[in-house]
Amino acid sequence: MDRRALLTAIGGSVAGGTGVAISGCVGETGTDPATNGTDDASNGTDDERSDEADGPTASLDVEIRTVPHVVTAYEPSPSRGIDPDHVVPESDIPDALRDPLAAARDGGFETDDPSDALLAAVDEFRVYDRGELKPYVEIDGTRYAFDPTLPTFTAELLDEEADDYDEDRVLREAGQRDDLRSDAVETFVHALTAYGTNVARGEYRRCVRPESVAAFLDEYDYLEDQFGICRIRTGVENDDPPYGIAARELTEGDMWDRQVVDESELDAELVTFFERTLASEHRVPALPGDDRSQLFADDVPDAYEAFAAERDEQVYYRIDGTVYDVAVGESMYDRLPVSVSVAPSEDAPREFTLTVAPAPENADGDAEGPYTFTSRGALPSALWTFHDVERRSLEIVETAGVEGPQPTRSDGEALESLDAGDEMVATYAVSESLPAGMYVSRGLFGVSWGVPEQTPDEHGAYPFELRIAVE
Numbered sequence: 001m002d003r004r005a006l007l008t009a010i011g012g013s014v015a016g017g018t019g020v021a022i023s024g025c026v027g028e029t030g031t032d033p034a035t036n037g038t039d040d041a042s043n044g045t046d047d048e049r050s051d052e053a054d055g056p057t058a059s060l061d062v063e064i065r066t067v068p069h070v071v072t073a074y075e076p077s078p079s080r081g082i083d084p085d086h087v088v089p090e091s092d093i094p095d096a097l098r099d100p101l102a103a104a105r106d107g108g109f110e111t112d113d114p115s116d117a118l119l120a121a122v123d124e125f126r127v128y129d130r131g132e133l134k135p136y137v138e139i140d141g142t143r144y145a146f147d148p149t150l151p152t153f154t155a156e157l158l159d160e161e162a163d164d165y166d167e168d169r170v171l172r173e174a175g176q177r178d179d180l181r182s183d184a185v186e187t188f189v190h191a192l193t194a195y196g197t198n199v200a201r202g203e204y205r206r207c208v209r210p211e212s213v214a215a216f217l218d219e220y221d222y223l224e225d226q227f228g229i230c231r232i233r234t235g236v237e238n239d240d241p242p243y244g245i246a247a248r249e250l251t252e253g254d255m256w257d258r259q260v261v262d263e264s265e266l267d268a269e270l271v272t273f274f275e276r277t278l279a280s281e282h283r284v285p286a287l288p289g290d291d292r293s294q295l296f297a298d299d300v301p302d303a304y305e306a307f308a309a310e311r312d313e314q315v316y317y318r319i320d321g322t323v324y325d326v327a328v329g330e331s332m333y334d335r336l337p338v339s340v341s342v343a344p345s346e347d348a349p350r351e352f353t354l355t356v357a358p359a360p361e362n363a364d365g366d367a368e369g370p371y372t373f374t375s376r377g378a379l380p381s382a383l384w385t386f387h388d389v390e391r392r393s394l395e396i397v398e399t400a401g402v403e404g405p406q407p408t409r410s411d412g413e414a415l416e417s418l419d420a421g422d423e424m425v426a427t428y429a430v431s432e433s434l435p436a437g438m439y440v441s442r443g444l445f446g447v448s449w450g451v452p453e454q455t456p457d458e459h460g461a462y463p464f465e466l467r468i469a470v471e
Contacts (some may be wrong), residue, residue: 012444059349081257094121104247112241120123120206131205143250184210193225267303334466337363368450370417381443
């Protein structure tokens with residue numbers, strides 16, 4: 001399987017395609033919080049910390065290490081496919097629809113004369129002004145989608161602006177819509193007309209046309225919106241009998257909009273790989289409320305590679321009864337127009353500086369500024385260590401190259417744009433309460449940049465590890 005077919009986002013900061021190519025699922029050695037977040041026992045733990053550190057005079061030394069793989073796991077929203085809230089429980093199904101649905105489940109329902117009650121019952125499954133049908137029910141514990149072939153009134157505005165019209169039969173956009181005589185007419189007008197840049201013209205659909213809408217159409221032939229005055233076109237779908245209702249059982253793939261693979265179908269090594277990711281404390285939470293697990297891994301199990309090779313599309317995984325989206329990213333630093341360096345502070349024994357700068361010469365191909373950097377919580381990155389299973393944040397005590405307070409998006413990401421020749425420098429402080437030893441802190445930032453004659457911009461992510469020796 002081509003890994004590039006599985007590109008996705010890592011932790012809200014990593015975009016697939018450049019920097020990190022996402023391949024599939026999770027696992028790494030020595031990532032328990034009790035090991036201070038180190039990758040193997042040789043780097044020291046809370047009970048067995050190394051007394052050796054480079055740097056003869058400083059009480060802190062730090063070095064940066066690149067990361068071969070980043071693995072991210074999170075629970076996707078159940079509404080990604082069919083929102084469970086749109087599945088009507090059996091007790092709430094309108095009475096007029098019960099017997100037709102029972103017949104539809106047994107092979108199909110057909111009639112030449114549908115009752116008004118049946119038509120109205122189908123309309124109860126329309127959830128938006130535009131008449132969109134969400135025909136989902138649950139019967140005897142099984143979920144179904146039903147497909148009605150019933151007479152349906154439709155209305156929409158013609159694309160062409162009217163040249164010749166009777167002014168008395170035009171409902172103007174301004175002044176005339178304050179009193180649309182009924183909620184049904186207001187819904188009708190809202191469905192057909194455009195509002196600003198976010199709401200386009202749409203189609204109105206109902207099996208039963210409200211009397212107030214019929215009266216409105218006796219009075220008006222045209223509606224005015226931001227695109228001008230246009231004629232209302234009406235029609236009826238499925239005007240001739242026979243009429244019917246079909247039903248099919250909803251699959252788990254329908255509900256999630258993606259195949260869900262149960263752990264029983266996976267190699268035991270792969271299940272363990274996933275479980276270690278879900279238990280990872282590497283970068284969760286980068287911010288309060290962040291529910292993504294993230295693991296920095298040196299290797300990916302062969303079992304994952306074999307599993308991914310059999311799949312042509314992304315899947316979800318059910319682990320211990322819960323559905324997860326799991327993605328394994330392979331780092332590609334040589335494609336990023338970025339340089340990163342770290343050094344102990346010359347002025348404070350427990351501080352170090354992290355410098356990030358655009359470096360178009362490092363990119364695989366042309367890279368134009370500005371270069372936009374993002375990271376959850378802080379730039380260049382939020383950092384922390386573990387001690388006695390307790391997360392210790394590394395405070396940013398000074399920044400340079402960042403204009404004032406870092407602008408923060410609604411999803412909690414800090415954002416900054418730099419030009420070639422600029423740099424971001426952040427000074428981090430290690431708490432005096434952290435005992436001597438070797439610690440690992442993991443960081444990650446995203447970057448996007450322009451490529452000549454290409455839209456959209458390129459983008460990728462830079463994950464890294466800091467090995468921090470506290471003397």
